[in-house]
Amino acid sequence: MTGWTPVWVGIAAVGAGFGSWVATAKRGPNQVVIRTAIILTLTCCYMMWAIIYLAQLHPLIKPKRADLRFEN
Structure with missing residues (x-):
């Protein structure tokens, strides 16, 4: 493993966050709460x-x- 692994996982987390942002489009009155909860969860876990x-x-x-x- 190298130091680049957190970068690649970070890119995957950003992609998952964007995917969840798009997937919760126009889902009712709690849309902002759902998006915020998902993005904060992904950020904290990462x-x-x-x-x-x-x-x-x-x-x-x-x-x-x-x-x-110890040898004498």
């Missing part, structure tokens, strides 16, 4: 996934193995 993915890709603290013995 941001949560991207932050966790990038934190694992480039950790701030180098992991240390605890099962090693």
Whole structure:
């Protein structure tokens, strides 16, 4: 996996958001609420996934193995 994965997933999320925007066209009085809920859900899910993915890709603290013995 590379650092480009969040970019491609972001493009897919934007595409899904646009698709949901078009799919909820003229669906009644709650159209704006439905669109807002879908777009906010996609945005929050993408941001949560991207932050966790990038934190694992480039950790701030180098992991240390605890099962090693120190040689004298």
